[in-house]
Amino acid sequence: MSLKRREFLGGTAALTTAALLPGAALAADTITLGSILDTSGNFDAYGKPMDQAMRLAVAEINATGGLLGREVAVKAYDTQSDMALYSQYANRLTRQDQVDVVHGGILSASREAIRQTMRRSETLYFYNVQYEGGVCDRNIFVTGVTPTQQVEVLVPYAMKKSGPKVHILAADYNYGQITARWIKKFVEDNGGEVVATDFFPLDVSDFGSTITKIQQTAPDLVVAPLVGGAHLSFFRQWAAAGMKDKIALASTTMGVGNEHKVLTAEEGNGIMVAYNYSQELDTPENKAFKAKWEEAYGDTSAIHELAVSTYQGILLWAEGVRTAGTTDRMPVIEALETGVSIVGPAGNIAIDPQTHHATLDVHIMEVQDQGMTVVETLNQVEPLDTQAVCNLQENPDDNKQYEIQI
Amino acid sequence: MDISFVILVEMLYAVASLVLISAGLAVVFGMMKVINLAHGEFMMMGGYATITAVGLGVNVFVAMLVIAPLIVGLIGLVVERLVIRHLYGRLVDTMLATWGLSLMFIGLATMIFGNTTTGISTPIAGFAVGDYQINGYNFFIIVVAILLVIALYALFRGTRAGLIARGTMQRSDMAAALGYSPDRIYMATFFCGSALSGLAGAILAPLVGLVPTSGGAYIAKAFITVIAGGPSLIAGLVSSATTFGFVSQVFTFAISPVIGEVALLIAAVILLRAMPQGITSRFFRGKL
Incomplete structure (x- = not known):
């Protein structure tokens, strides 16, 4: 029997499609959330609680029936505090795993290493960390505080x-x-x-x-x-x-x-x-959050600002998906741009449509006996620095991190 | 007036901390010619030994001056028996082996203590000099460094053990012919070197936040100080620590801490260009 190139290619394509089908079927049943964090190495003091918070948020969503009636599955990669691994795992998340959303990145360098990959592959990306401000990209949402x-x-x-x-x-x-x-x-x-x-x-x-x-x-x-x-x-x-x-x-x-x-x-x-967050915040949401954390992990002393930002970032994304009624990228972005907000452990947090950053409560605190005592709370502080340079509503194709001139 | 006194104390403190950081390496690298890239990790372990001992209720000075050097010295002993003794005279091989050791110690410390910052507070209160406040602990470091130099000098110059150690490092075959076992002398010297590194780590521990990777911050300065010091152990250590401490502090006060660090490195480059064998190849020749 002679095998012609065209037949061979056709056969291979069919086989490949068949091999991919179970994966495709699975993807239809569950929503996949990709996570990319340093849970070992130099920055694991930041990354480990963030990973725990991410899993806690997903478990919570699943416990209340999932999103749009579908379960949320986690695909997590440990980047080992190595910047080179970020781009490698970002490619795997977007190409091989084809996740619906990616949460993660800790240092600014790690965010910039994967941001373009996310944008090119049209994968929605959440960066849940306090950082220097100025990122202007419609594909990314930032839920941490800026300077x-x-x-x-x-x-x-x-x-x-x-x-x-x-x-x-x-x-x-x-x-x-x-x-x-x-x-x-x-x-x-x-x-x-x-x-x-x-x-x-x-x-x-x-x-x-x-x-x-x-x-x-x-x-x-x-x-x-x-x-x-x-x-x-x-x-x-x-x-x-x-x-x-x-x-x-x-x-x-x-x-x-x-x-x-x-x-x-x-x-x-x-x-x-x-x-944005203190463990000593005296709100029902924070108490509930700490109780859930204790139930899942035992010790609440590791909870920090970035962990709570991650938790809130995932709840915001989930709210966006619910509003949009789909996990498709553009409808979710548009839904989030209506100024979706949630009440998290650190208070009310809303997406600022102009910058894709967060408008959130900021608490002034004083360190007292190894805790942080809240002295004063300012509600709904806007990310003024990024707002000064970034307007995604007028310029939706913008894609850079501005150095803000003061 | 007050400010000149304060700056003088800061300079002495900078010199003293360089002496402390480098003393262990001066023995291990300067004397024994073992490139110990795990020197910083020995210091890190000294810090953790102190913090753990203090946590168990031991007096902080006992922990720093006795327990930490002993523990790190013993770790050094084990390392010498298992690894280093097979590699004497093979400069490049010791480099690779001790680099591996340094990675291993960082990993072990991370497993045991976790990758988080720990620390203890300084045991000596600050006090006022005129309008200025000084960290009282600086004086402690200066005193320890002076005592350390005196003790090293007394040991190597005044005792028979010191004489034998120096002799063995120069001609181990002759020492063996005279009936001393070079193997055991090397072992003892490595123990002393490790203990000195542990002491340095312990004494600096209350000033810093300790993480398993803390050692990396000291290793470059220690090597620069020892190499620039040259062939004489103590004279080299003191002269190069004084030069670098002085240069870095002058630039720190005049411009900024970053420039101070840069000035230290530039001084090292110029020094080694002018005196490739180190300061004591030109000055203080033949001194210990």
């Missing part, structure tokens, strides 16, 4: 409590640089003055000379968007030098990875922060 949402609220409060002279200490990469600029803007808007700004590479752990320098500039307030384990040393050395009761201290990052539980009460007490 202005924190700084706009934190700086006036901290200045009112201390005084107008501010010294900024920031991590030396895009988050710290951009946040420092926003801090400067809001200090000046509130009639204050930035006396000095210092940037630190992520591995600097000796702040002795910096503390001396701060005393030379003699500010009323130190604002410290410092990031990671090495930078935690600053708060420790600041207390050890006995500065804690002399100059007020505020931070936009201390506590995101539950750092305030590593510092002793004497070292941490009185540091001012502003976040």
Whole structure:
């Protein structure tokens, strides 16, 4: 028997289609949520609770009958804190697994590594992390806080409590640089003055000379968007030098990875922060969330801001799917753009149609005995920084991360 | 007036911490010619040993000055018996082996303590000098570094054990001919080197937030200090730590901490260009 190329190709195609069919049938029955997070390696302190929160949210959706009568299945990849794995797993999620939505990414670098893959393959993407702002892409939704949402609220409060002279200490990469600029803007808007700004590479752990320098500039307030384990040393050395009761201290990052539980009460007490979430929030939603977490994982001490953002991100997506009545990408995007909102553990959170970022509650808190005591709550703070550069309603094809000029 | 005193203390502190960070490596690499890329992880383990001991209710100074060096020294002993002793004289092979060890220690620490930041607070309160506040713990570090240098000098110059160790490092065949076992002397020296690394990690632990990967932050500085120091163990250590501590602090105060770090590295490059064998190949020759 002679096999012609055309017949061979036809046969192979039929076989391939047959092989794919069970998968296709399965996909029709369940909705697949792709997750891509660092649950091991350097950033697993962030990633592990995010993964737990993601599974908790999906379990909750399934327990109440799923979405549109279909069950939600999870396809999760551990990127091992390795940026190279992000693009690899993003390709697998979009091509091989053909998921309906992807939630994940932690560092800005990881988000930028997969954002274009998601856009090209027309896979809806949620990034549920506090970050530096400015991403403008109709395919992505961001549910974490951006610098202005924190700084706009934190700086006036901290200045009112201390005084107008501010010294900024920031991590030396895009988050710290951009946040420092926003801090400067809001200090000046509130009639204050930035006396000095210092940037630190992520591995600097000796702040002795910096503390001396701060005393030379003699500010009323130190604002410290410092990031990671090495930078935690600053708060420790600041207390050890006995500065804690002399100059007020505020931070936009201390506590995101539950750092305030590593510092002793004497070292941490009185540091001012502003976040979307605190474990101490006294709302029925937060109590219910913590109870569910405890039931699933036992210990609630690992819950942090990013975990709650992930949880809320998934609930927002689910709300979008319900509103749209389908999991298809464009109808869900359009549904979310009507300003869909949910009430999560951190309060009411709504999608801002113009930027695809979130309008959310921001709580000013003070560290007290290794917890965060809520002092003041500002409802429905808008992502002003991204709004200044991004308008997806006028320009739906936009696809870049703006560096916001201040 | 106050500010010059404060800056002086900061400079001494920078020198002292470089001495501490590098002392263990000076013994292991400077004397024994083992490129120990796991040096930073030995320090990290010293930090964890201290924090664990303090958590169990041990006095913090006992934990730092006794328990941590002992534990890390013993770990070093095991490493020497299992791995390093087969690789003496094979510079490149020790590099690969100790790099593997460093990855293993990071992994073990992550499994045991988790990949989260831990720490203890400093045991000494800060105090005021005029208008300025100083971290009281800085003085402790300066004192420990001075005592350490004196003790090392006394050990190598004043005792028979020190003399035998130095002799063995220079000509192990001659030491063997005189009836000493080079194998055991190498073992003991590696133990001392590891214990010194553990001590450094322990003493710096209250100042930092410790994670299993913390060691990486120290390794480069330690190697730069030891290599720039040159052939003499103690004179090299002290002279290069003083040079680099001074340079980095001057630039830190004058410009910024980042420039301070850059200045340290540039100083190292210039120094090694001018004196490829290290400071003590030109100055303090023949000193210990």
